[in-house]
Amino acid sequence: MKACFKIVRNSEERLQAYAIRAIVYLGEQHCPWDEEFDGNDDAATQVLGCVNGEPFATARIRWFAEFAKLERLAIRQPFRGAGHGHELLAYLLAVCAEKGFAKAYLHAQARLEPFYARHGFERRGATFAFSDHLYVEMAATIARDSGAITLADGPMVLNRPEGEWGRPGILERSAQRMGMKGAPLTPAYR
Ligand SMILES: CC(C)(COP(=O)(O)OP(=O)(O)OC[C@H]1O[C@@H](n2cnc3c(N)ncnc32)[C@H](O)[C@@H]1OP(=O)(O)O)[C@@H](O)C(=O)NCCC(=O)NCCS
CATH class of the missing domain: 3.40.630.30 (Gcn5-related N-acetyltransferase (GNAT))
Incomplete structure (x- = not known):
């Protein structure tokens, strides 16, 4: 199991x-x-x-x-x-x-x-x-050397839900709304 x-x-x-x-x-x-x-x-x-x-x-x-x-x-x-x-x-x-x-x-x-x-x-x-x-x-x-989250990971990785740092979170999807209006998308580093 x-x-x-x-x-x-x-x-x-x-x-x-x-x-x-x-x-x-x-x-x-x-x-x-x-x-x-x-x-x-x-x-x-x-x-x-x-x-x-x-x-x-x-x-x-x-x-x-x-x-x-x-x-x-x-x-x-x-x-x-x-x-x-x-x-x-x-x-x-x-x-x-x-x-x-x-x-x-x-x-x-x-x-x-x-x-x-x-x-x-x-x-x-x-x-x-x-x-x-x-x-x-x-x-x-x-x-x-265990892949700890650091400031270098960038703001949107640090916004992700606890324990789910390896995939895009809801706030990255929210950032796409700004992208649709012509504002730059914030990059995700992980
Ligand atoms: C501790 C606990 C989480 C381990 O879960 P489990 O499903 O038995 O774990 P595993 O099958 O992965 O076995 C873990 C190891 O612990 C040992 N172990 C489990 N229960 C034990 C017990 N009562 N006494 C001594 N060793 C024990 C197992 O023999 C095994 O040894 P191994 O390292 O040689 O393989 C579970 O037994 C439990 O919930 N116990 C009651 C709550 C508790 O006491 N929590 C710990 C408080 S510090």
Whole structure:
């Protein structure tokens, strides 16, 4: 089953991401509501994964000046064990790379340290606890030659929807209206 991942950009996708979080963390791991939905969701980039149109995976990313923090990775139980966890984590790191981040950071449930280590994450410091689980801090360096968005990409690439920097966005189509009136079209560089 081929999975596809995207950045959440409407309320239906957000609902799907939260539903997966609720099934996995509230349902399976018995996390209390206000610890799972901790006040940071509206400040985060939410990610959703689907298989054949069925939402099955989610995570969120919070952005700091020095690093991106990956949080709330979750895959619905029937979809586990097929490599989608690795695909989800690779997608998150690719988004961070395109945003130009050189470092990713996360709190790994201690049993999952080897999973994150396979993507270059290294443990930092001692084990700590919250929401009834033991965690370890882990950080990974993101390759610099990874095609990050820069100012050289130009204004219309920087206008594109988050995570869809590789194809023309709605504002490029809007610029064509000006072109029809004889004004120069703004070039797209990617
Ligand atoms: C973590 C999670 C996203 C991984 O999804 P998945 O579909 O199992 O992932 P994959 O099939 O790609 O396997 C990923 C690796 O993690 C390992 N793994 C998965 N669940 C594990 C567990 N409970 N304990 C130890 N290792 C586990 C797998 O064995 C696999 O190992 P590999 O690197 O040798 O292949 C999923 O198990 C999940 O949603 N868990 C509940 C929520 C959670 O704990 N999230 C992480 C919080 S830090």
